[in-house]
Amino acid sequence: MQELLEILKYTLPSLIVFLSAYFVLKTFLRNEKEKRLSQIKSESQKLITPIRLQAYERIVLFLERITAESLALRTQRQGMTVQQLRGQMIATIRAEFEHNLSQQLYVSPQAWKVVKTARESMTRLINTAADGIDPKAKAFELSKNLLELQVSITDPPIETAIAFLKTEMSEFF
Numbered sequence: 001m002q003e004l005l006e007i008l009k010y011t012l013p014s015l016i017v018f019l020s021a022y023f024v025l026k027t028f029l030r031n032e033k034e035k036r037l038s039q040i041k042s043e044s045q046k047l048i049t050p051i052r053l054q055a056y057e058r059i060v061l062f063l064e065r066i067t068a069e070s071l072a073l074r075t076q077r078q079g080m081t082v083q084q085l086r087g088q089m090i091a092t093i094r095a096e097f098e099h100n101l102s103q104q105l106y107v108s109p110q111a112w113k114v115v116k117t118a119r120e121s122m123t124r125l126i127n128t129a130a131d132g133i134d135p136k137a138k139a140f141e142l143s144k145n146l147l148e149l150q151v152s153i154t155d156p157p158i159e160t161a162i163a164f165l166k167t168e169m170s171e172f173f
Contacts, residue, residue, distance in 0.1 A: 048106075052106045053169070054106075055103040056168075056169045059103050059107065059111075060162055060165055062099075062103075063165075066093050066096060066097075067122075067150075067158055068143075071093070075088045075089050075092050080139035081135060081136050081139060082135050082138070082141055082142045086127070086135075090123055107168070110168075118157040118161035128149060130142050
């Protein structure tokens with residue numbers, strides 16, 4: 001019995017010191033890991049923030065480039081027919097959209113959905129404006145009809161998308 005007490009006299013303090021060191025070290029390592037992860041996250045935010053801002057800028061530029069006024073000015077050429085202008089406008093919207101597809105990585109899914117809806121609405125608007133006109137008529141007729149239709153829309157999808165993007169961007173930054 002005496003031997004057991006003698007062994008416990010040396011072992012128990014060692015065990016207490018070991019457990020104390022274990023828990024202190026475990027807590028220290030956990031805090032260091034959290035600090036390192038926080039630092040990595042902070043550094044990645046410094047890299048990502050400018051890219052995200054640029055993505056919002058590019059998407060707004062895309063939306064501005066597919067407005068009726070912009071499309072009419074950039075795509076209409078002398079001697080074009082309604083059918084040619086319609087095709088050129090839709091091809092321009094498609095090309096602009098494809099050029100900016102990668103920007104969806106940096107915006108929310110809701111924002112990207114609003115952008116896609118604006119693009120689809122603009123394509124529908126062009127088709128609607130062209131439907132009532134003879135395909136062989138001068139392109140000016142389509143431009144005029146398109147601008148009149150866009151003015152008559154109470155809640156233009158492109159302006160709605162731009163407003164949504166501005167709101168979302170202000171929430172992030």
